[in-house]
Amino acid sequence: MGKGCITATKYFLFLFNLLFFIFGALILGFGLWILLDNQSFIAVLQESSTSLKVGSYILIGVGSLSMLMGFLGCIGTIYEIRCLLGLYFTCLLLILIAQVVAAALIYFQRDQLKSEMSSIVNRIIVDYTGQNRTTDVAWDYIQRTIQCCGWTGPGNWTENTLIKNSSQLYPCSCRNVSLPGVDLKNGGLCETLSPEWPVYSAGCISSVESWLLNNCGVILGVCVGVAVIELLGMILSMCLCKSVHQEDYTKVPNGLRNLRPGQPSHTSGKLAELESSSAASQHGVSSLSLAPVGLKTLLPPVG
Numbered sequence: 001m002g003k004g005c006i007t008a009t010k011y012f013l014f015l016f017n018l019l020f021f022i023f024g025a026l027i028l029g030f031g032l033w034i035l036l037d038n039q040s041f042i043a044v045l046q047e048s049s050t051s052l053k054v055g056s057y058i059l060i061g062v063g064s065l066s067m068l069m070g071f072l073g074c075i076g077t078i079y080e081i082r083c084l085l086g087l088y089f090t091c092l093l094l095i096l097i098a099q100v101v102a103a104a105l106i107y108f109q110r111d112q113l114k115s116e117m118s119s120i121v122n123r124i125i126v127d128y129t130g131q132n133r134t135t136d137v138a139w140d141y142i143q144r145t146i147q148c149c150g151w152t153g154p155g156n157w158t159e160n161t162l163i164k165n166s167s168q169l170y171p172c173s174c175r176n177v178s179l180p181g182v183d184l185k186n187g188g189l190c191e192t193l194s195p196e197w198p199v200y201s202a203g204c205i206s207s208v209e210s211w212l213l214n215n216c217g218v219i220l221g222v223c224v225g226v227a228v229i230e231l232l233g234m235i236l237s238m239c240l241c242k243s244v245h246q247e248d249y250t251k252v253p254n255g256l257r258n259l260r261p262g263q264p265s266h267t268s269g270k271l272a273e274l275e276s277s278s279a280a281s282q283h284g285v286s287s288l289s290l291a292p293v294g295l296k297t298l299l300p301p302v303g
Contacts, residue, residue, distance in 0.1 A: 006243045010077050013236040017073035017088075020233065023226075024066025031059030065091070073233070077240065085241040092234050096227065103223065118205070121151045126159050128171070130188030140173035140187035148204035149174035154197060168192055174199035 034056035069091050076084030106113070124135050143149060150156035154174065163169045172190040179198045192198065212219075 006240070009236055009240050009243070010080075013077045013233070013240055014074055016229070016233045016236060017070045017077060019070075019229070020073065021067050021070030023229075024063045024068075024070055026063070027059055027066060028063025031056045031061075031063055034059065062095070066095075073237070076237075080240070080244045082241050082244055085237045085244075089234055089237045089241070092230050092237070096230050096234075099223075099227065118151060121204075122156060122159070125150065125156050126161060128160055129162065130171075132187070137187060140171070142204060143171065143173040143200075144186055146204055146207045147176075147200050148202050148207050149200040150203050151205050152203040154199050154201065154203075156203070162189060167195070170197040170199060176200050 035053065069088060072084050073088045075081065076088055121139075124139055128136055128139065130136055130140075149171070154170075157163050157171060157174070163171075168191050169189045170192060172185050172188050174197070175190065176198055
C-alpha cells in the first residue's frame, strides 16, 4: 500500500472513530432517557417490567463501550499502534455479532413481545387510580397525546377497579377534545351523566402499530447503516494494521528478515567483521593521535 493510501486510510479511520464516538454518546443518552423518563410510553413499560430497565442499563453500557472504542481507535490511528487497532477490530466484530443476534431474537419473538406488552398495559389500566403515580401520569400523557383510549379500545377501562363499580366514571385523558363540552383535567377520573363516554374510540395499540409500520423503513435503514459503518471500520482498521506491519517489515535488513532465533547467518558474520574492523580503525586513529609529531609524518596513513 502506497504512502498516499495509508494517509487516506488514516484520515478515513480517524473520521470513522470520531463518528463512532458520537454514536456511542447518542446510545448512552438514549439509555439514560429510558432510565430517567417518566412521561412517555417507555416509562409505562419500565415501571411494570424489569426487562426494560435492564435493557436501559445495557444501552448505557454499550454506549460507554462505543465511546471508549472510538477514543482508542482515534489514538491507535494517529500513532499507528497495532495493538489498539487489533483490539478495536475485535470489539467491532463482537458488537456486530451481538447486534445480529439481538435483531434475530426480536424478529422471531415479536409475537411474544407483543403479548407481554399487552399484558403490561392491561395491568396498568386495571390498577389505575389517578393518584399521580409514575405509571398513571405516563399513561395519561400517552392517551392524551396519541388521542386514544385503552389498549385495544375504551372497553379495557371497564376492568379498572374503580370504574367497574361506577358506570359514570371514565379516564379524563381519554376525553375526545373534538366533542362539545367543558375542558376537564388532563389526568385522573372524570364523571359523566351520559350513558356513553365522550372518549376516543380507537385503542392505543393501533396507533403504536401504525407508527411502527410508517417508520419501519427508517428503523431498518438506521440498523443497516450502522452495520455498514461498523463493517467499514473493521476493513479500514485491518488495512491500516497490515500497512503498519509491512512498513515495519521493510525497515529490517534483507539478510535478517528470515533469520530465526539462534540461527547463524552470513550477514551476522559480516556485521561482526565490520564492527571489529571499525573498532580496530578507531583504535589505530587514537594511537596515532598520541604519537609525537615527528613520528606521525613517518607512519603510513591508517586505513
